Amino acid sequence: MAQLTSRQADDLANQFLALAQAIGDFRYNHWNDLSRVQHNRLASQHWSVLNYGEDILALSTSLIMDDIAPSLASIKKISGQIKSSLGTLKDIQKGIDISTAIVTFGAAIISKSPIAIGEAIDDLVRRWRTLV
Amino acid sequence: MIRAIAIITLQTLFFGCINLKTVNHYSNNALKATQKFEEIPYTFLQHCIDRCEMSAIDSFKIYREIKCPCDQYKRADSVTQLVYRALRGYFDGLTRLSNNQLTNYQIDRLKKAVQEEDLGVLQVNKEEANAYATLTDMMLRGFADSYRQKKIKAFISGANTPVQVLLSKLEFIESKNLKDVMEFKKERLFDHYRSLLRARLSDYEKQEATARYYASLQGIIILEKQCMTYARSLRTIARGHQQLYENRNKISSEELRRRLTPYANDICDLISEFDKLKNK
Numbered sequence: 001m002a003q004l005t006s007r008q009a010d011d012l013a014n015q016f017l018a019l020a021q022a023i024g025d026f027r028y029n030h031w032n033d034l035s036r037v038q039h040n041r042l043a044s045q046h047w048s049v050l051n052y053g054e055d056i057l058a059l060s061t062s063l064i065m066d067d068i069a070p071s072l073a074s075i076k077k078i079s080g081q082i083k084s085s086l087g088t089l090k091d092i093q094k095g096i097d098i099s100t101a102i103v104t105f106g107a108a109i110i111s112k113s114p115i116a117i118g119e120a121i122d123d124l125v126r127r128w129r130t131l132v
Numbered sequence: 133m134i135r136a137i138a139i140i141t142l143q144t145l146f147f148g149c150i151n152l153k154t155v156n157h158y159s160n161n162a163l164k165a166t167q168k169f170e171e172i173p174y175t176f177l178q179h180c181i182d183r184c185e186m187s188a189i190d191s192f193k194i195y196r197e198i199k200c201p202c203d204q205y206k207r208a209d210s211v212t213q214l215v216y217r218a219l220r221g222y223f224d225g226l227t228r229l230s231n232n233q234l235t236n237y238q239i240d241r242l243k244k245a246v247q248e249e250d251l252g253v254l255q256v257n258k259e260e261a262n263a264y265a266t267l268t269d270m271m272l273r274g275f276a277d278s279y280r281q282k283k284i285k286a287f288i289s290g291a292n293t294p295v296q297v298l299l300s301k302l303e304f305i306e307s308k309n310l311k312d313v314m315e316f317k318k319e320r321l322f323d324h325y326r327s328l329l330r331a332r333l334s335d336y337e338k339q340e341a342t343a344r345y346y347a348s349l350q351g352i353i354i355l356e357k358q359c360m361t362y363a364r365s366l367r368t369i370a371r372g373h374q375q376l377y378e379n380r381n382k383i384s385s386e387e388l389r390r391r392l393t394p395y396a397n398d399i400c401d402l403i404s405e406f407d408k409l410k411n412k
Contacts, residue, residue: 010308017315024323031330046323047187054183054316057309058176061208064301068215071294075218078291082225085283086234089276093237 006067009060016053020046097127152277154389155284156230158372161399163223165365168406169216172306172362174355176212179313180205183320190324208309215302222291230284235276285380292377299370307363314356321348358409365402368395 004012027034027042034042101124108120184200187193228234325345329338372395379388 006304006309010304010312013312017312017319020316021319024319024326028326043323043327047190047320050316050320051183054179054313055204057313057316058180058204058208061176061305061309062204062211064215064305065211068211068297068301071297072214072218074294075222075291075298078287078294079218079221079225082222082229082283082287085280086225086228089229089234089280092235092276096237 004060004063006060006063009056009063013053013056013060016049016056020049020053023049094127098124101127152230152232152280152284154392155376155383156227156232158376158392158396158399159223159226159230161396161403162369162372163220163227165362165369165399165403165406166216166219166223168362168365168403169220169302171406171410172310172355172358174310174314174359176205176208176310176313177202179317182317186320186324190327212302212305212310215298215305219295219298219302222295226284226287229280229287232277235273235280237273237276281383285383288373288376288380292373295373296370299366299373303363303366303370306359306366311356311359311363314352314359318349318352321345321352354409354412358406361402361406361409365399365406368398368402371395372399 023042023046027039027046031039101120105117105120105124108116180202181200184198184202188195188198322345325341328341333341372392375391375395376388379385379391382388
């Protein structure tokens with residue numbers, strides 16, 4: 001089973017569906033000819049074959065993992081690089097904000113206003129923290 | 133000198149905006165369409181639970197707590213989620229990186245700060261401040277957009293092969309495996325009601341059972357259509373990304389916009405189609 005591709009598994013599942021339908025139709029078409037035991041047996045077989053087909057479809061999906069491992073790794077790496085580029089571009093805004101805070105701080109010192117100096121220091125520290 | 137820099141940056145800015153808008157339009161639609169995955173109200177695990185309950189109903193079995201062996205189905209869902217998340221992450225990044233808002237730097241506060249009267253010798257008059265701010269804005273955007281174009285080209289180039297693989301696998305899972313398990317569900321439902329109608333029921337009960345059968349069948353058919361519409365949108369996204377890849381060296385051309393826009397619009401139409409099915 002491990003050598004089965006996901007596409008082959010899918011084809012196989014469809015064969016199981018066709019088989020199950022044939023069992024179901026046989027039971028229905030011979031409804032009055034079958035004993036209770038035969039009915040139960042055919043009904044159980046019908047649903048068991050359906051189960052097999054469904055299980056194969058679930059397995060087929062899991063088998064895809066073998067094909068996609070390198071692609072997943074590549075996309076993960078590229079997505080990480082995109083994030084890093086986004087960070088670089090956002091850092092420009094942070095740089096502008098830091099410059100603004102420094103100029104404002106300079107103005108506060110020149111004004112000799114303790115309140116303005118305190119506020120400017122707080123703003124500068126806060127913006128600096130966003131960088132580091 | 134300042135005028136020359138301004139012209140160069142203006143050119144960079146002008147060309148940068150047009151093309152990134154095209155990439156952003158496609159990528160944004162691709163992201164929205166990919167995320168429709170989360171709106172498909174059916175998973176492999178759900179199918180396993182439904183089948184387990186259906187089997188219990190069919191055989192009149194009552195349990196205090198129904199136990200369904202669904203490990204294989206959980207694994208199938210995990211793989212599907214993994215593929216979906218990788219694609220969503222990529223298109224999310226591409227959308228954000230190609231968004232022109234990203235390089236709309238806010239320099240108004242800096243402009244205001246250098247105009248403060250208390251700056252003494254450092255103070256810059258209003259006209260000069262405006263001129264420098266405009267130039268700074270243009271240069272920043274120009275260089276940032278040029279950087280983004282270069283990066284986007286490199287990312288599209290490296291991502292195309294894995295994106296094509298992942299899109300085709302997710303499309304296979306949705307249009308084949310998940311859609312096919314619903315065919316099994318339909319067969320189970322058909323068998324259940326066909327057998328039920330053989331039992332001794334009144335005409336009214338038979339009609340009720342028949343109506344329930346068709347209502348359930350309709351529910352499955354809508355789910356199948358949702359899966360197929362989603363799969364079609366994945367195919368369109370893949371074709372659009374291929375166009376993007378093939379034109380990555382002509383990212384400044386009008387040709388890219390002409391070629392890519394139909395894919396972006398088709399994706400948009402498929403999103404609408406999906407939403408209509410969801411509301412049925």
